[in-house]
Amino acid sequence: MTMTTEIRQAVHPQMACGLDSDGLRQHFLMERLFAGGEIRLTYSHADRLIIGGIAPEGTALELQAPKAVGQPTFFARREGGVINIGGPGRVRLDGTDHDLHGQAALYIGATTASARFESLDPADPALFYLLSAPAHSALPSQLIGADRANRLELGDAATSNRRTILQFLHPDVIETCQLTMGVTRLHPGSVWNTMPTHTHDRRCEAYLYFDLPQDQRVFHLMGEPDQTRHIVVANRQAVLSPGWSIHSGAGTSAYSFIWGMAGDNTDFTDMDHLRIEELR
Ligand SMILES: O=C[C@H](O)[C@@H](O)CC(=O)C(=O)O
Numbered sequence: 001m002t003m004t005t006e007i008r009q010a011v012h013p014q015m016a017c018g019l020d021s022d023g024l025r026q027h028f029l030m031e032r033l034f035a036g037g038e039i040r041l042t043y044s045h046a047d048r049l050i051i052g053g054i055a056p057e058g059t060a061l062e063l064q065a066p067k068a069v070g071q072p073t074f075f076a077r078r079e080g081g082v083i084n085i086g087g088p089g090r091v092r093l094d095g096t097d098h099d100l101h102g103q104a105a106l107y108i109g110a111t112t113a114s115a116r117f118e119s120l121d122p123a124d125p126a127l128f129y130l131l132s133a134p135a136h137s138a139l140p141s142q143l144i145g146a147d148r149a150n151r152l153e154l155g156d157a158a159t160s161n162r163r164t165i166l167q168f169l170h171p172d173v174i175e176t177c178q179l180t181m182g183v184t185r186l187h188p189g190s191v192w193n194t195m196p197t198h199t200h201d202r203r204c205e206a207y208l209y210f211d212l213p214q215d216q217r218v219f220h221l222m223g224e225p226d227q228t229r230h231i232v233v234a235n236r237q238a239v240l241s242p243g244w245s246i247h248s249g250a251g252t253s254a255y256s257f258i259w260g261m262a263g264d265n266t267d268f269t270d271m272d273h274l275r276i277e278e279l280r
């Protein structure tokens with residue numbers, strides 16, 4: 001089994017201003033998150049968020065603790081959220097199986113000693129997206145189906161940003177230490193996410209874009225509101241958004257994305273909203 005961990009240092013906004021496309025991609029984009037039979041982790045010093053792609057094929061993959069977490073097991077002092085964007089999958093947490101696919105999320109509580117990921121259909125492998133952050137207390141692991149998620153309908157077809165948000169890891173649904181997580185789906189014909197946009201320096205955020213046709217792209221917008229930059233993102237790639245950065249994007253077609261946050265609070269509505277006219 002191959003498990004790789006890439007360390008990403010925190011980036012100051014003034015440094016980000018001077019980066020070219022390659023530099024922005026190197027610091028903020030996770031270009032190859034899913035590789036068959038592999039666990040690929042990125043450890044970011046933004047809120048010590050770990051962003052991972054777990055793609056089991058024939059054999060199940062056991063999540064190991066990388067040196068970066070400094071613990072004998074991955075979840076010793078961490079919590080996690082997992083959403084499966086591939087075929088049917090199963091996650092075994094300390095011997096208890098959770099079947100996970102489609103519109104659902106699995107919360108993994110701190111002190112969970114073992115986490116094993118498996119694909120149930122060899123012809124249609126699972127693709128588990130993992131977000132993890134340090135945790136101060138051990139809360140119960142649980143599966144959250146779409147029926148329990150908070151649902152928001154936002155935007156308008158006239159401004160090409162009609163979208164449905166499902167909030168899975170959210171204080172109204174389950175208690176977590178610092179993670180929040182959910183899925184946003186753009187309606188056909190809508191391409192803009194999170195516009196008007198916002199920042200929230202209290203929390204960093206990561207996006208995983210998916211359900212985007214292979215030959216289409218999302219122009220992900222980032223940067224301080226008066227120094228915006230973009231990263232061209234393909235299907236199943238993730239971007240990291242530090243607290244100082246806006247996070248928004250326009251696709252060349254409709255798409256979905258998993259958003260997730262960690263930081264000082266779990267208050268989804270604690271955003272510093274920006275007027276479109278303020279962006280530069
Ligand atoms: O802080 C919240 C996050 O940026 C996303 O949830 C926003 C989003 O999914 C959207 O507006 O489409």
Ligand SMILES: [Zn+2]
Nearest residue numbers: 198200205247
């Ligand atoms: Zn946000």
